[in-house]
Amino acid sequence: MNDKDFVMPPASPTMPEKAPSPLLLVADDDPASRRFLGDGLRRLGAQVETCDDGPAALERARSRRFDLLLLDCRMPGAGALQVLAALRGDEAAASHTSPAVASSAESSADQRHGLLAAGFSDVLLKPCNLQALKRVLACCDGNAGPLLDDRAALDSSGDAGTLQALRGLLRDELLQLDRELERLRSDPAGFADRLHRLRSSCGFCGAAALGRQVQSLQQWLAQQPALVPMPLAPFREVLQATLRALERAPA
Numbered sequence: 001m002n003d004k005d006f007v008m009p010p011a012s013p014t015m016p017e018k019a020p021s022p023l024l025l026v027a028d029d030d031p032a033s034r035r036f037l038g039d040g041l042r043r044l045g046a047q048v049e050t051c052d053d054g055p056a057a058l059e060r061a062r063s064r065r066f067d068l069l070l071l072d073c074r075m076p077g078a079g080a081l082q083v084l085a086a087l088r089g090d091e092a093a094a095s096h097t098s099p100a101v102a103s104s105a106e107s108s109a110d111q112r113h114g115l116l117a118a119g120f121s122d123v124l125l126k127p128c129n130l131q132a133l134k135r136v137l138a139c140c141d142g143n144a145g146p147l148l149d150d151r152a153a154l155d156s157s158g159d160a161g162t163l164q165a166l167r168g169l170l171r172d173e174l175l176q177l178d179r180e181l182e183r184l185r186s187d188p189a190g191f192a193d194r195l196h197r198l199r200s201s202c203g204f205c206g207a208a209a210l211g212r213q214v215q216s217l218q219q220w221l222a223q224q225p226a227l228v229p230m231p232l233a234p235f236r237e238v239l240q241a242t243l244r245a246l247e248r249a250p251a
Contacts, residue, residue: 121212
C-alpha cells in the first residue's frame with residue numbers, strides 16, 4: 001500500500017451531519033463571572049446551563065449528561081474539587097465521566113498542579129477573554145476533533161502503509177490495556193510506564209482525544225492526591241470509543 005491507496009473520506013453530502021452544539025454546565029457563585037462565562041460560551045456556539053453553588057451543580061450533573069463542566073473552585077456548599085470527586089465516585093451520575101475545567105480568580109502553580117492531578121482537564125484563570133473560553137471548549141471530548149485524525153496521523157507517520165501498521169499495533173495495545181485497567185489501578189508505577197508508551201502511539205496514530213486522557217492520567221499519577229479517586233472512568237470511555245473507531249477505520 002502507498003499514499004495513493006489511503007483514501008480520505010470525501011467532503012460531500014454523504015458525510016455525517018455536523019455534531020450538535022456541546023452542552024456545558026457553568027457553576028459560579030459570582031453573578032458577573034457567571035454571566036460572562038455563560039454568554040461567552042454561548043457566543044462560541046455552546047449550549048449553557050448555569051447555577052450558583054456546589055450542591056446545585058452536583059444535582060444537575062447527576063441528573064443530566066453534560067459535555068463539559070466548568071466549576072468554580074470556591075462556591076457555597078462545595079467547590080470544584082468536591083463536586084468533581086463526588087461525580088467521579090458516583091457511577092450512576094449522568095455526568096460521571098464528563099470532562100471538567102476548574103475556574104479560579106487566583107491559582108498558583110501548586111494549586112494548578114493539584115487540580116490537574118485531581119482530574120480537571122484545565123484551569124481557567126478569571127478574569128478571562130473569549131480566547132481562553134475557546135480553550136475551555138476544546139476540552140469537550142466530542143468537540144476537540146475526531147477520535148482518529150487521518151491527516152494529522154499521515155503527517156506524523158509519513159505514509160499510509162506505516163499508519164495502517166501503527167494503528168494495528170495501537171488496537172492490540174488498547175485491547176490488552178482495557179483488560180488490565182483494574183489491575184493497573186493498584187500498580188501506579190506500572191501504569192505510568194504503560195501510559196508513557198501509549199502517549200507516543202496516540203501521537204503517531206492521530207488519536208488526539210485518547211492522548212489528552214493519557215496526559216490527564218499521567219498528571220494524576222505524578223501527584224496521586226490523597227482522598228481523590230483515580231479519574232479512570234473518562235479514560236476508559238475514550239479508550240473504548242477509540243477502539244471502536246479503529247475497528248471502523250479502512251483496512
